[in-house]
Each structure stands twice: as structure tokens, then as C-alpha cells.
Amino acid sequence: MSKVPAWEISREIRVKAEEETNPEYGCPPEERSLNELLRFGMVVIDKTAGPTSHEVAAWIKKLLELDKVGHGGTLDPKVTGILPTMLMHGTKAVQALLDSGKQYICVLRTHEDVSEDKIRETLSLFEDEVFQRPPVRSSVSRRLRTRNIYNID
Numbered sequence: 629m630s631k632v633p634a635w636e637i638s639r640e641i642r643v644k645a646e647e648e649t650n651p652e653y654g655c656p657p658e659e660r661s662l663n664e665l666l667r668f669g670m671v672v673i674d675k676t677a678g679p680t681s682h683e684v685a686a687w688i689k690k691l692l693e694l695d696k697v698g699h700g701g702t703l704d705p706k707v708t709g710i711l712p713t714m715l716m717h718g719t720k721a722v723q724a725l726l727d728s729g730k731q732y733i734c735v736l737r738t739h740e741d742v743s744e745d746k747i748r749e750t751l752s753l754f755e756d757e758v759f760q761r762p763p764v765r766s767s768v769s770r771r772l773r774t775r776n777i778y779n780i781d
Contacts, residue, residue, distance in 0.1 A: 633670055636768075638704050642645060660781045661714055666692060666694065666715055666716065666736070667715070667716045667717055667718075668715070668716065668717050668718050669715045669716075669722075670712060670713065670715065670718055671712075671715065671716050672710060672711075672713070673688075673710070673711040673712075673713055674708070674709070674710060674711075675679075675709055675711040676708055677701050677705065677707065677708050678705060679705065680702075680703075680704075680705050681701070681702045681703050682699075682702075683768045684699065684711055685698065685699045685713055688713055688715075694715055694716055695716065695756055696715075696716050696719055696720040696723045697712070697713060697714070697716075697719070698713070699711055699712065699713045699722070700712035700713070700714065700722050700725030701725065701730070706765065712725050718741060729778070732766050740744045751780045752780065754777055754780060755778070755779060755780055756776070756777060757774050757775070757776055757777075758774065758775055758776075758777055759772060759773070759774055760772070760773060760774075760775060761773070
């Protein structure tokens with residue numbers, strides 16, 4: 629298994645055909661109307677602790693009066709972090725976000741003094757493929773699943 633995060637793997641770009649863009653269709657992103665941005669856009673939310681990801685998406689849907697809003701991954705209610713939220717036709721791109729790598733930051737508190745080397749040694753045991761079952765109070769299915777931890781720094 630690769631210990632390299634997905635975003636650091638070099639990839640080959642395959643070009644099926646090179647064509648010029650027809651200026652009669654579409655426009656540069658900075659020239660799009662508000663209506664186009666709402667139909668094909670994305671809102672990046674810095675979610676606070678408290679609401680579920682589903683609640684945040686529902687609030688955006690209601691505030692912007694949209695028919696369809698989807699988010700790029702579930703953050704538990706107690707978790708804060710970036711929640712990419714796709715609007716209307718933009719929801720088709722959600723799968724690309726779900727398949728991409730993620731980075732988590734945590735705070736570790738110990739009950740007694742422990743050397744940094746001992747902490748790093750212990751944390752390294754969690755690198756590689758880990759098995760997890762979501763907690764009882766979770767919005768995702770409670771089935772055993774695997775996750776790849778590329779590195780803990």
C-alpha cells in the first residue's frame with residue numbers, strides 16, 4: 629500500500645482530443661451571472677461544532693431557495709472543519725470530493741508527561757489500513773469499514 633497521500637501521487641494526463649473552446653457556449657468563471665453560479669456552484673463552509681453536515685446543507689438550500697444541495701463528506705456534529713457544499717447541477721461533482729484525500733488536525737492531551745518519541749511511536753501504529761465502525765450516534769451506516777491513514781505527523 630502506498631504511504632503517499634492521494635494528492636501527492638503524480639498522475640499522467642491523457643488527452644483524447646485537443647479542441648478550441650467555442651466562445652458561443654459558456655464563459656470564464658469570473659464572468660458568470662449570479663444565477664449561473666447558483667446553478668453550478670459550490671459554497672465552502674467552515675462548519676462549527678453543533679450542527680450536522682446535513683443540517684448545514686439544508687440551511688444553505690433554504691437560504692438560497694434552491695432545489696438541490698449536496699455536501700462533500702459528513703462531519704459529525706462535534707467536529708469543526710471545511711464542508712464543501714455543491715449547489716444544484718454542481719452536485720454531480722460531489723463524488724470527486726468524496727474520493728479525494730482528507731487531512732485532519734487534532735489536539736492530544738495526556739494525563740502525565742510522555743516523551744514526544746513515545747507519542748510518535750504509538751501514533752505510527754495507526755498508519756496504514758485501519759478498521760473502524762462508526763459510533764452508535766452517527767449519520768453514516770454502522771458497518772465495519774477500512775480507511776487508509778497515509779501518515780501521522
